[in-house]
Amino acid sequence: MFSGSIVALITPMTPSSEIDWEALTRLIEWHCQEGTNGIVSVGTTGESATLTIEEHLEVVRHTVEVVASRIPVIAGTGANSTIEAIHLTQEAENLGVDASLSVTPYYNRPTQEGLYRHYEAIAQAVDIPIILYNVPSRTGCDLAAETVQRLAPIKNIIGIKEACGDYNRVAEILLGCTSDFLVFSGEDGQNLKMLELGAVGCISVTANILPRKMAEFCLAFSQGNIKEAKSFDEKMQPIHKILFCEPSPQPVKWALYEMGRADLGIRLPLLELSEHLRQELVDNLKSIGAL
Numbered sequence: 001m002f003s004g005s006i007v008a009l010i011t012p013m014t015p016s017s018e019i020d021w022e023a024l025t026r027l028i029e030w031h032c033q034e035g036t037n038g039i040v041s042v043g044t045t046g047e048s049a050t051l052t053i054e055e056h057l058e059v060v061r062h063t064v065e066v067v068a069s070r071i072p073v074i075a076g077t078g079a080n081s082t083i084e085a086i087h088l089t090q091e092a093e094n095l096g097v098d099a100s101l102s103v104t105p106y107y108n109r110p111t112q113e114g115l116y117r118h119y120e121a122i123a124q125a126v127d128i129p130i131i132l133y134n135v136p137s138r139t140g141c142d143l144a145a146e147t148v149q150r151l152a153p154i155k156n157i158i159g160i161k162e163a164c165g166d167y168n169r170v171a172e173i174l175l176g177c178t179s180d181f182l183v184f185s186g187e188d189g190q191n192l193k194m195l196e197l198g199a200v201g202c203i204s205v206t207a208n209i210l211p212r213k214m215a216e217f218c219l220a221f222s223q224g225n226i227k228e229a230k231s232f233d234e235k236m237q238p239i240h241k242i243l244f245c246e247p248s249p250q251p252v253k254w255a256l257y258e259m260g261r262a263d264l265g266i267r268l269p270l271l272e273l274s275e276h277l278r279q280e281l282v283d284n285l286k287s288i289g290a291l
Contacts, residue, residue: 004037013265035215043076078103106139149176
């Protein structure tokens, strides 16, 4: 059920930073039509850090309703408070999501034992599948491979989005897990290497603007067409790079604006893409046929 190209979907906003529900509907429909294999609603790219809890859950609800079971919906439900993470995950479960994506607690920098107990408590509070999310560059803590291996036997902890920056972590994690534990690439620039090491797909920022190409890349690899997959990956590398020229989702939101698929809204402390980077982004979009 969970594999291939899963988009870490933006939350489109108006210039006054209100959620743009019509644009969200259009984006979801586009992804369903273009072959995206799943949607993460209100993850990091969806600006989970600046949405209120009420807005967060309303975006999840809207996404579930528009998708209408065509592809899996995974709700971002992580928090630095275990109580809040449990609440968000329970509410997402009630809204009918297919799984949750739970980022490691940020800022308070728990120990590995603290991380284990955090995820254990969430898993005990819900029945839906849970995908761990490790992105130490944003959270300030790194979920060690050994801790992932301890968590993997918990029945509804089914996988991890790994974005630690070291693609070899995939092999480290899988070494001590059963074959049904899923690893997803969380670094678009490393997607191919992670798939080669055993990842089953990617939770992707680039899929926001290249949904068909990302889906075709993952499909080619899964079908053993490695040469074709490498060709897709090579062509997308400049896009992967430019989409992280500033903190995400600043670049990807500007890209979608240039493509006519979203307005310029973004919430402080994030800003619109810096002016000196805009032409380079446009040039890259044109070179790959997105404009």
